Amino acid sequence: MMMTRSMLALAVFAISATAQSITIAAxxxxxxxTAGQAITVDIARPNTLSPSQEVSVAIGLLNCGKSCAGIDPSQRFGEILFxxxxxxxQQPSGPDHIDFYxxxxxxxxxxxxGSQASLNVAHFNLIGAGPxxxxxxxxxxxxxxxST
Incomplete structure (x- = not known):
């Protein structure tokens, strides 16, 4: 019985964390x-029912050479841009759907x-009533x- 409750709590935490997940929208x-160019990085997250407190993000750029396949930003983040x-x-993003950007x-x-780079975003937030x-x-x- 206790193990079932623990597994249920773990599943609820995992679902809550997934619901709070960000995306790189742009x-x-x-x-x-182009090197030297200013770009806009748009970081979005969906509206959720569970409480959360946003804390911070970091944006990094990692030179991959010819291919960024297999890059894990949790292990190699690159040069910090922000x-x-x-x-x-809140911004409306479609019929009956609101996201946060x-x-x-x-x-x-x-x-x-380099011919390719990995644009990496690390996102930190506090989730739930605990939190x-x-x-x-x-x-x-x-x-x-x-370059021009």
Missing amino acids: PTDGSTV AGPYAPT QNFTVTIPQSFA FPNLETKNITLNFAA
């Missing part, structure tokens, strides 16, 4: 950027070389155009 995976508070605001403008370093700390990482691949 730029899109596979976008082409680290600070995350306070998304915050935009960050970051500049791709002029010295950054419990939650840290997640997400990433997309960016392609580099020739």
